[in-house]
Amino acid sequence: MDASRGAQSQSHSIWIRILSTAGRVLVAIGIPLIAFYVLYVGFIFLRDSDAPRGVTALVAIVWGVGGVALLFWVFNGIVERLPDALRTRLLPFVFVGPAVAVLSWYLTLPTLRTFWLSLFGRDGPQAGLGFFQLLASESFVGLRNYAAVFTEELMLQSFRNNLMWIVFGSTFSVVLGLVIAVLADRSSYERIAKSLIFLPLAISFVGAGIIWNFIYEYRPAGQAQIGLLNDIVVALGGTPQAWPQWVNVAPWNNLFLIVIVVWLQTGFSMVLFSAALKGIPEDLLEASRIDGANEFQVFFRIMIPYIRGTIITVWTTIVIFSLKIFDVVWVMTGGQFGTHVIATQFYRQSFTNRNSGFGSAIAIVLLLAVVPVMIYNLRQFREREAF
């Protein structure tokens, strides 16, 4: 009797176990299915609906933000229902997986794919061919795109201009930022002064371009100038110029574009330097002053060496930024008048000329230019972290 009862309860518990497993499987499959269905319906709604813009906007925001949260929640739910051993192994990948997937899709793989494209002609690799067939096909041009990158006249001009951007853009931003930070540090109007210098950083390059049009705008001599710079020049007895478009002084007309970005960026370096300066121990400065050092000596012998690390960081940041400069040139001159830079050339070749091979080669060159910084970052990371 006991035994039969035991068997009965055993069969009972087997049923329960089967049922609960089935339930788990159902939940594990069902919830994601429902989640994906909801996301899909949202996607179709956003793609095809004629609802008022406000409604679409709201749905888009909720769908986008909520969708990502939903996916995390669902996958976590599935993994948490798994047996312990499997769970501890899989859970980290639920957390880290989406980031790795997105990064791989958007940066790691494109790097390889862009390099691959750069070895082919303007239309990319021919479709439907195997690896070796491709290498033998006509569309394969080897390193010829790179040869073109380093010989084409407009490209050489872009390299020269980018060099100007790097040298002048970063030097002016860093030096001015440092000078303003030191001045602000001694002034009682520090907060307001720093805020006003920092403000342009919130402005887009397109907006900055429009703002600076009111400085650079050219009207023929004799007419009332509506650009401030030309008004001043005329008042001083000079002839008005269309400054960024002033080809006679090329390549120095690039400086008028660089000034815009210096105006935008100085706030960035100023804030970082200002924070670094506040980190210098007061008694160190006091001691050197008592020892008879004048303010210039304090600045060059104590402050600068003390904040050297910050200066290097700021400088590299601005250099990387200058290397990729695009918007301001594109909006102000479109690369004409001898103002092309690498990024505008990349855009022109890839999207205007639709020469994917050449464009990709330019992108790879741009990547190679930041490799030293990448290595530096990795080295810093290896030294600092006990990862």
Next chain:
Amino acid sequence: MKSGRRQKQLSRLLVNGTLLLFVVLWTIPTMGIFISSFRNRDDIATSGWWNVFPHREWQPVGEIDLKALGVDPNQVMEIEGVKGTFEEFRAGIETPDGKRVTWIGNKRLGRVELQQQVWTTSWDFSLDNYEQVLGGQDFTFTSADGTVEVVPGDNMVGAFVNSLVVAIPATVIPILIAAFAAYAFAWMKFPGRRELFIMVVALQVVPLQIALVPILRDYRVLSLNGTFLGIWLAHTGFGLALATFLLYSYISSLPREILESAFVDGASHFTAFTQLVLPLSVPALASFAIFQFLWVWNDYLVALIFLGGNPEFELVTQRMAAIVGARGQDWHLLTAGAFVSMVLPLTVFFALQRYFLRGLLAGSVKG
């Protein structure tokens, strides 16, 4: 003692003076567009914005009867005691008593004005430009010489909404994904952890140009081109490395005991993350959020490529670039448009300045 005090005063004057010079230089461009945005269309096109400040301007004080004078414009003339050719009178000749004689119009039908310098301001402000840029309806202008012109308005409101729809998810999604990843890197052990993190560090400075062509190809296949989802994901991809790195440095520095006691109480990683780590990381999350929001809001290139084909989804930056291109002469639209586009980032920036600075100080370099 006294000379020391004077020296101190002098140096303070020097410091504040130089600082003021920089601040003025830095403020002038923005002020120019701000003032211009309230001036009416003709004023913007014909006079500099600085004319709203008191300045001296030649204004007519009398007209000279040419017929009575009987001069020949083809020869050197003498009017009001000054001599000159027609061209010289066209440009205006100053008389010894500080007035100016100017020939207006052509040789045959022209007239001659006697002008004097007068202090004046061009103080005529309105909200018309904003109405036109925000309202999107056509506007009729009657210029000084009586010609009537109809100018189509510019619907910036639509662009504004689009920019918000792009910027909000493109800020929140990468933060969410990065926070999960940062938690895993900081608090979980799994194979490949070190290698994956090195990838994150390395990808921080990779220029996004490298990805545009291949991703555009993928988008064509997936028909994601010109969709909000496409641009959200693109911004997520390009901001994620920096976000993960910044959030990792913050999350890994949270005190170990807090989390350990949570695990002892039976909390799962998911609960620990959502209930403990996320609330504790608000400063770091906020500082990156401001960064990413400003970056996405002000972005032009990514929008140009992934939303470029769809005029309905035009963003503020694209709209403005289009106004610059299509109507370089419609300055009044540019001024108000530019200012409208700056309002939100400036508000975000000043409201959350504290967090923004923290983000900057954490050493952020974006690829």
